Amino acid sequence: xxxxxxxxxxxxxxxxxxxxxxxxxxxxxxxxxxxxxxxxxxxxxxxxxxxxxxxxxxxxxxxxxxxxxxxxxxxxxxxxxxxxxxxxxxxxxxxxxxxxxxxxxxxxxxxxxxxxxxxxxxxxxxxxxxxxxxxxxxxxxxxxxxxxxxxxxxxxxxxxxxxxxxxxxxxxxxxxxxxxxxxxxxxxxxxxxxxxxxxxxxxxxxxxxxxxxxxxxxxxxxxxxxxxxxxxxxxxxxxxxxxxxxxxxxxxxxxxxxxxxxxxxxxxxxxxxxxxxxxxxxxxxxxxxxxxxxxxxxxxxxxxxxxxxxxxxxxxxxxxxxxxxxxxxxxxxxxxxxxxxxxxxxxxxxxxxxxxxxxxxxxxxx
Numbered sequence: 001x002x003x004x005x006x007x008x009x010x011x012x013x014x015x016x017x018x019x020x021x022x023x024x025x026x027x028x029x030x031x032x033x034x035x036x037x038x039x040x041x042x043x044x045x046x047x048x049x050x051x052x053x054x055x056x057x058x059x060x061x062x063x064x065x066x067x068x069x070x071x072x073x074x075x076x077x078x079x080x081x082x083x084x085x086x087x088x089x090x091x092x093x094x095x096x097x098x099x100x101x102x103x104x105x106x107x108x109x110x111x112x113x114x115x116x117x118x119x120x121x122x123x124x125x126x127x128x129x130x131x132x133x134x135x136x137x138x139x140x141x142x143x144x145x146x147x148x149x150x151x152x153x154x155x156x157x158x159x160x161x162x163x164x165x166x167x168x169x170x171x172x173x174x175x176x177x178x179x180x181x182x183x184x185x186x187x188x189x190x191x192x193x194x195x196x197x198x199x200x201x202x203x204x205x206x207x208x209x210x211x212x213x214x215x216x217x218x219x220x221x222x223x224x225x226x227x228x229x230x231x232x233x234x235x236x237x238x239x240x241x242x243x244x245x246x247x248x249x250x251x252x253x254x255x256x257x258x259x260x261x262x263x264x265x266x267x268x269x270x271x272x273x274x275x276x277x278x279x280x281x282x283x284x285x286x287x288x289x290x291x292x293x294x295x296x297x298x299x300x301x302x303x304x305x306x307x308x309x310x311x312x313x314x315x316x317x318x319x320x321x322x323x324x325x326x327x328x329x330x331x332x333x334x335x336x337x338x339x340x341x342x343x344x345x346x347x348x349x350x351x352x353x354x355x356x357x358x359x360x361x362x363x364x365x366x
Contacts, residue, residue, distance in 0.1 A: 002276050002297065003068045005096030006301045009123050010114045012104035013206040013241035015039070018071035020244035021269050039071040045284075045295065045341050046270050049327055049357055053286060053293045057336055063294040065284055067273055070096055080081060085249035090134050090196060098200040100272065101127060105238070106208040113146060120223040121203065129174040131196040136171040147222035160189055179231045190199055200279040203236045204272065208242055213263040226240075236274050239268035277305070283356035286313070286327070288336060304352040322348045327357035 008014045022041025045065040054062045072092045093099065095324030103120040104113065115122070143164040149157035163186045170180050176197030182190055190198055205220045215238020224236045247255055247267055259266065277283070284295045285307055298307050325336050329344040336359060339345050354360070 001066050001068055002273075002280065002282065003070065003095070003097045004100050004276055005070045005072050005093045005098070006100045006102060007072050007093060007127060008102035009104070009126065011103050011111060012123070014102045015071055016245055017204070017206065017239070017241040018069055020241060020248045021272070022069055041069045041071075043067045043069060043269065043273075045273055047284070047295060049286070050293065050295055050333075053288050056330075057288050057290070057293055059293045060291050061293075063292060065295040065297050067276065069100075076282065089130070093196050093199075094132070095195055096199065098202070098276060100204055100276075101195075101201055102204045102206055103223055104180055105205040105209070105217060105223065106206075110234060118219065120219050121226045124203065124223065124226060125174070128176055128197070132171045132174050132176060135177055135193075135195045135197050136168065138195065139167045139177075142193065143168055147212075159185070162186075163189060167195075175230070176201075176232065199349070201232070201234050202272070202275045202279055203234060205236055205238045206241050207238050209240050209262075210260060211238070212240055212243065215239070235278070237268070237275055238270065244268050283354075285354050285356070285358045285360050286318060287361070288359055298354060300356075302354050303350060304348055304354060304360075304362075305350050307354045307360065308364065314366045315362050315364050318364040319350060320363040321366055322352060322354075323361040323363065324348050324352070325359040326355065327359060330359055 006014055006018055018039060020043065022043055038220075043066065045067060047064060050064050070092060070176075088239070101124065103119055103123055105120050107118055142160070144334055146157040146160045150161055163180075163182060166180050167177055167190070171177060177190065177195045178198050178200070203223060204213065206274050207215050207217060207220060211217045220236065220238055227234050227236055231274065243264075244267065247258060250258055250326055255267070269354060281300045282297050283300050284297055287294050287296065296307070296310050298310055303324060304322040305316045305319040308319050308322065324346045325339045328340075330336065333339050333342060333344070336345065
């Protein structure tokens with residue numbers, strides 16, 4: 001399950017967006033620190049392939065992939081030193097897989113901005129600086145320990161030293177750890193630190209309704225340029241919390257008509273979830289039977305035994321083979337049985353790299 005932490009300055013539309021995405025009804029008043037405890041909401045991943053599988057297979061139940069959104073209270077300047085309940089909020093971020101950084105990109109005199117004027121480039125820098133300073137305190141402690149251990153020729157400490165020194169230099173400049181170039185071994189070491197700024201990030205540019213469907217204005221362009229120049233390789237996704245809120249209140253049958261009237265093909269939630277999948281390099285495969293149709297999340301590039309292990313460790317441990325039908329073949333023929341009869345069900349071994357949308361049946365023995 002993908003776990004996304006929603007962060008940003010107070011009053012940028014964070015909780016309003018969370019409410020819309022999850023229909024969870026979190027408090028969204030127009031004043032700082034309205035959110036104190038993190039709100040948590042679960043959302044099913046929209047996937048028309050699951051709908052088609054369910055229609056054709058008619059299972060007893062359908063289980064989609066899910067995303068957990070965590071609405072973390074607004075951070076402020078000084079959060080790394082405990083300002084505005086900062087330490088508590090930062091701990092909440094550490095528990096997420098990736099960060100959704102909401103940045104205000106609309107002007108509205110009726111909505112208070114905690115820093116006065118609307119400046120998405122500055123706002124991004126404030127949040128990134130606070131996260132970097134919190135990480136810097138962690139890394140400096142590790143560096144001190146590594147230097148002491150390296151004097152005794154400790155191999156692990158010697159391997160860490162170069163990485164830690166580069167991290168300190170980067171974080172000290174207010175830059176995120178994710179821009180530090182690292183070898184595969186160093187990347188594994190860095191993951192063990194669980195740094196806030198090493199987590200993948202997507203920037204949600206909260207725009208006014210009038211700026212859709214293009215989602216382009218001077219604020220968004222300035223934010224995109226700042227992200228590009230930083231070397232973060234992060235996406236900037238325009239979204240309107242106001243539109244998402246209105247969508248959340250509509251019956252399903254009216255949502256598409258409302259989207260079409262705005263020139264939008266889909267809700268911002270769908271765009272955000274796809275962005276989250278890209279951020280973490282995830283894809284899904286399916287299992288389909290009379291009892292259950294289910295979507296399973298796996299890393300892109302995962303081999304068949306690893307995919308089997310997502311269901312149960314015994315499946316991976318005793319893996320024999322995976323009977324595989326490509327989703328396109330299922331869609332064309334209408335059933336796994338028809339695919340088997342047409343010779344389109346393949347028997348794949350341990351080295352098979354699972355493709356997005358594969359329908360799999362695992363054979364195993366323990």
